[in-house]
Amino acid sequence: MSIIAIDLGGTRIKAGLIKDGQVENLTIKEISTNEGLSDYLPVLHALIADLHLRDQSATGIGIGFPGLVDTDKNTVIDTSGKYNDAPGIDLVGWARDEFGLNLKIENDARLACLGEWKYGAGKGYDNMVMCTLGTGIGSSAIIDGKILRGRHFQAGILGGHSIIEYRASQEVCSCGKYGCVESLASNWAVRKMARQHPLFLTSSLSRGEKIDLASIFEKSEQGDELSVLLRDHCMSVWSVGLVNLIHAYDPEVVVVGGGIMHAKEIVLPYFEEQIKKRVWCPSGVPELRSADYPDSAALLGATQLFE
Amino acid sequence: MSIIAIDLGGTRIKAGLIKDGQVENLTIKEISTNEGLSDYLPVLHALIADLHLRDQSATGIGIGFPGLVDTDKNTVIDTSGKYNDAPGIDLVGWARDEFGLNLKIENDARLACLGEWKYGAGKGYDNMVMCTLGTGIGSSAIIDGKILRGRHFQAGILGGHSIIEYRASQEVCSCGKYGCVESLASNWAVRKMARQHPLFLTSSLSRGEKIDLASIFEKSEQGDELSVLLRDHCMSVWSVGLVNLIHAYDPEVVVVGGGIMHAKEIVLPYFEEQIKKRVWCPSGVPELRSADYPDSAALLGATQLFE
Numbered sequence: 001m002s003i004i005a006i007d008l009g010g011t012r013i014k015a016g017l018i019k020d021g022q023v024e025n026l027t028i029k030e031i032s033t034n035e036g037l038s039d040y041l042p043v044l045h046a047l048i049a050d051l052h053l054r055d056q057s058a059t060g061i062g063i064g065f066p067g068l069v070d071t072d073k074n075t076v077i078d079t080s081g082k083y084n085d086a087p088g089i090d091l092v093g094w095a096r097d098e099f100g101l102n103l104k105i106e107n108d109a110r111l112a113c114l115g116e117w118k119y120g121a122g123k124g125y126d127n128m129v130m131c132t133l134g135t136g137i138g139s140s141a142i143i144d145g146k147i148l149r150g151r152h153f154q155a156g157i158l159g160g161h162s163i164i165e166y167r168a169s170q171e172v173c174s175c176g177k178y179g180c181v182e183s184l185a186s187n188w189a190v191r192k193m194a195r196q197h198p199l200f201l202t203s204s205l206s207r208g209e210k211i212d213l214a215s216i217f218e219k220s221e222q223g224d225e226l227s228v229l230l231r232d233h234c235m236s237v238w239s240v241g242l243v244n245l246i247h248a249y250d251p252e253v254v255v256v257g258g259g260i261m262h263a264k265e266i267v268l269p270y271f272e273e274q275i276k277k278r279v280w281c282p283s284g285v286p287e288l289r290s291a292d293y294p295d296s297a298a299l300l301g302a303t304q305l306f307e
Numbered sequence: 308m309s310i311i312a313i314d315l316g317g318t319r320i321k322a323g324l325i326k327d328g329q330v331e332n333l334t335i336k337e338i339s340t341n342e343g344l345s346d347y348l349p350v351l352h353a354l355i356a357d358l359h360l361r362d363q364s365a366t367g368i369g370i371g372f373p374g375l376v377d378t379d380k381n382t383v384i385d386t387s388g389k390y391n392d393a394p395g396i397d398l399v400g401w402a403r404d405e406f407g408l409n410l411k412i413e414n415d416a417r418l419a420c421l422g423e424w425k426y427g428a429g430k431g432y433d434n435m436v437m438c439t440l441g442t443g444i445g446s447s448a449i450i451d452g453k454i455l456r457g458r459h460f461q462a463g464i465l466g467g468h469s470i471i472e473y474r475a476s477q478e479v480c481s482c483g484k485y486g487c488v489e490s491l492a493s494n495w496a497v498r499k500m501a502r503q504h505p506l507f508l509t510s511s512l513s514r515g516e517k518i519d520l521a522s523i524f525e526k527s528e529q530g531d532e533l534s535v536l537l538r539d540h541c542m543s544v545w546s547v548g549l550v551n552l553i554h555a556y557d558p559e560v561v562v563v564g565g566g567i568m569h570a571k572e573i574v575l576p577y578f579e580e581q582i583k584k585r586v587w588c589p590s591g592v593p594e595l596r597s598a599d600y601p602d603s604a605a606l607l608g609a610t611q612l613f614e
Contacts, residue, residue: 078590127457143457143458150434150556151559152590154588154590158554161554163547164473165471166471166472179585236473247465247468247470278484280468280482280483280484282385282459283375283384
């Protein structure tokens with residue numbers, strides 16, 4: 001059995017055929033983030049048509065979407081500023097009419113979790129949390145061998161919006177609220193913290209092109225003191241986010257993915273130490289693992305929509 | 308069918324017969340909190356023997372315990388400073404030998420959730436969070452009509468230990484960690500905040516016998532300015548705790564119980580406003596309800612252990 005899998009990311013669209021837990025014929029399209037899904041339907045059409053031609057036995061199309069998805073109706077409920085017209089688009093009807101194929105759609109973090117669970121770092125565990133750390137934060141949980149969705153398809157995926165600063169704030173997160181994990185270790189948060197810091201003028205950050213999570217990790221490696229401080233701030237924020245996920249879902253294993261894991265030699269030991277310090281787990285602290293498929297877990301997970 | 312139900316609280320033990328969703332022959336024993344469970348076995352024996360005599364058709368004994376419970380083995384895994392010898396006691400064998408009855412045990416917050424779900428404010432919902440607010444905080448979640456337990460029986464019950472202050476702190480919570488909801492709105496936290504506040508000397512709190520959550524709510528009613536500030540601090544902390552529970556479990560209804568609900572006319576509207584301000588729920592904010600059985604939900608829930 002094979003599946004045509006699409007991962008609709010904020011800056012790129014990935015497509016491939018999934019066969020026996022492998023991604024074949026992977027295509028990656030860089031895209032602009034401020035256009036609607038309808039603008040990208042021709043791109044999706046070309047990608048799917050090509051893959052369908054390569055494997056006419058493909059039994060369905062599985063799509064990962066960066067927003068809230070109704071997996072009963074296979075429609076988008078809400079977006080986070082990406083593909084904003086998606087809730088009004090009938091993708092199921094489109095796929096049936098254009099390709100005669102069954103289409104299913106799910107939140108991208110849940111698909112990544114399913115992919116790592118079936119084929120990667122979460123294989124063999126019945127209770128798992130996955131967290132993807134980058135500009136945005138994705139999360140998802142598997143409990144007793146079942147992906148958690150909840151009443152309004154929100155359960156598990158809001159780990160980035162766990163509130164870890166209870167006081168009122170003017171710094172608004174991408175979700176429109178404040179005090180969330182994502183807002184406290186975001187590109188704009190580190191930029192603002194950097195510029196207000198006494199070390200800024202002597203930091204290489206003041207001479208760089210831009211200040212964001214990537215540049216802070218990069219300049220930390222080069223020994224810039226302020227970058228190290230800001231990197232540690234972010235790692236501490238993310239650790240607390242992971243602790244809240246562990247407290248909420250009681251997993252055996254926590255799989256961490258995302259762009260941040262390029263520095264996993266620094267990030268993972270830091271997380272392990274902080275989690276041990278802050279988590280309450282009388283039965284033992286869950287195992288922490290880096291994702292096996294940082295670039296293709298969501299594609300691989302699409303197969304699980306057809307199980 | 309009837310069940311003998313026992314709720315082992317921090318300051319009292321409650322016992323009763325549960326028949327058709329009603330508590331009969333309720334007995335409440337005030338106890339000292341620093342003794343072990345073995346010291347209370349004679350008390351439990353007398354309570355159970357009396358109830359068993361009243362209804363010899365009782366099919367089992369259901370116990371609510373204020374700590375972490377293995378519901379497969381019916382043993383206590385970990386306590387929170389109450390009945391500290393409980394992990395070593397074979398209650399199942401004891402009940403079989405003494406009464407010829409099957410005994411089951413569960414975390415008290417989960418039983419309260421099951422009680423409100425089956426007979427009270429959560430009736431008719433398949434997705435529910437319950438939170439009990441008082442000196443300690445209890446929480447539990449029902450997802451798709453099933454109580455959430457997780458891999459190590461911790462899932463759902465750690466709402467009070469969700470971290471809502473990510474920074475390091477010296478103020479240690481009952482769980483041994485810091486920054487938790489419970490630690491930021493605890494008796495000792497409000498006591499310390501009161502004494503350090505500029506308004507303390509002119510506040511009636513400085514003339515009262517003790518400063519705790521109860522006295523702060525009481526003196527707020529009498530118009531004491533500092534008490535109102537501290538009460539609002541606590542309500543804001545609890546609101547954020549509720550938001551994190553909603554984000555984690557995506558319920559249709561949130562049932563709030565505990566001593567704090569004596570002031571529900573003040574507490575519930577405050578929670579509603581704060582939750583609306585801080586929660587991210589594109590499909591609609593869940594309903595907020597006060598518990599129907601603040602004193603007996605855990606006893607009523609014990610029946611669900613035998614379903």
